[in-house]
Amino acid sequence: MITHPSQDFLALVEALLFALSPSEQAPDAVLTQLHALFGPMLVSALQLVDRRDVVKVSLPGGRFVHQVTSSAGAPYTLYLDLPSPPVVPAADLTQPPTQAPSPTYVSPKSPASDAQAGGDASNEAQGDDASPLSPPSQAPKLGRMICPCTGFAFNTLTAPRSIFCKHILAVLLADRLGKVVDTTVPLAAAAGLLGLGGAGG
Template sequence: MDGSTVAEELLREIKKTFQETAQVPDELLLALKFVFGPIAVPALDLVDQRSVTRVVSPSGRAAYQVLGSSGRLYTCYAACHFCTCPAFAFSVLRKADSLLCKHILAVYLSQATGACQELTVSNQQLENILLAEENEDG
């Protein structure tokens, strides 16, 4: 079983347990730290602070925005495990040290625990969010 399969199983287990008990037990928190390493605790902090927002448009397109600990807003694409933060570009893409950055992990954890906020925007507004990120990085 590779790392991403273990990670997906763990996130499924967290979601299932949270739905049944409204909490994440210590053994799953320990497993989270074991699988994701140093990003686990900061990701949990982002979830606790309700920093994750699902931005959805009438067309059905959606992206996630995470307010990082630095106060900067990052756009995450859960479907393809991508984030616009520098740590993702360096640790995940360039060095392949990590499966995810803390922002994407926070997206998955907020989905699992129902802590994700929802914001409906127009198709144009969502397009502007996506293009703004592209222009900043490109």
């Protein structure tokens, strides 16, 4: 049972999501790891993404919300502050990468990490200089997402079993895979979308 997800867990979810890209098919290794974390919920979320049920609604003033269609056909409106991918410093773009990014994660106790750390006192002495200009993690945002669905209320708020429901996970996946449906609404429609239908008289 998940009560308060650790920062390590949130950082792992963030890293797996950022390993997805709209320009290429989702790697099997990443999908396998996501399935290990979320189980059948991942399949349900991917079905929502494939059906184009994740819609980003741009509101007047530059704000936006996401809507995900429920199983009953009614949309859930989600107000999410999505993590954005880390920005690569301009200096790093002028030099060839030393190694290709990999979605595979090495345990600190594994022989591979011991071999990297063994006898390399100079790297240890450099501290944070070994990975300069690394952007701060936005993983805490993942632990503050809320969906109005009953599944989120039951599985996350009442008896915490997961940090997400399938609707939040679908938004995160669609955002990273470039499969969000974009739409814009005028002010009057935005009032109705936000439950302020009576405000316009």
